[in-house]
Amino acid sequence: MNRTTAFVPSNQNTVTTTPTFSQTVGKWIKFDNEIQELQEKIKELRDKKQSTSKEIIETLRDKNKEHIVMDIPNGTLRVQQRKEHSGLTFQYVEKCLETLIPDKEQRDFVMQYLKDNREIKMVSELKRQVKK
Numbered sequence: 001m002n003r004t005t006a007f008v009p010s011n012q013n014t015v016t017t018t019p020t021f022s023q024t025v026g027k028w029i030k031f032d033n034e035i036q037e038l039q040e041k042i043k044e045l046r047d048k049k050q051s052t053s054k055e056i057i058e059t060l061r062d063k064n065k066e067h068i069v070m071d072i073p074n075g076t077l078r079v080q081q082r083k084e085h086s087g088l089t090f091q092y093v094e095k096c097l098e099t100l101i102p103d104k105e106q107r108d109f110v111m112q113y114l115k116d117n118r119e120i121k122m123v124s125e126l127k128r129q130v131k132k
Helices: 019-062 090-100 103-114
Strands: 006-008 013-018 070-071 075-078
Touching: 013 019, 090 103
Parallel strands: none
Antiparallel strands: 006 013, 070 075
16 A cells, blocks of 8 residues: 655644545645635625625715615615624623622522533534644
C-alpha cells in the first residue's frame, strides 16, 4: 500500500495516511476555501442590500408613501413592520426573576439551576487555523 505523510502543524506530529485520505483532506480544504469566499461575498451583498433598503425606505417615508405596494419582476415590494425580540439571555432571565422572586437566595438558586442543567452536546468537527 502506498503511504504518504501529512504534517499536523499544531504540534508537529506526523500522521501516516493513504493517498486517498490525503485527497479527501485536499477536497475538504478546497470546500472550506470556497465556503469562506462565498460567505465573504454574501456578507458584502447583505451589507449593500441593507444600505439600499434603508435608502428606499427613507425615500418612501419622505414622500409619505410607505404604504404603497410596488410591482417588481416576479412579485411585489412593500415596506413591512415586524417585531424584533431581543435574545433570551441569563441576564434577562435574572432581571425578570427580580420582579417575580423577592428573595435573592431563591433567585440565585433558580439561576444556578438553569445554568447547571443546560443541555450540553459534544460535536466533533474539523477546525482550520490559517497561517498568517
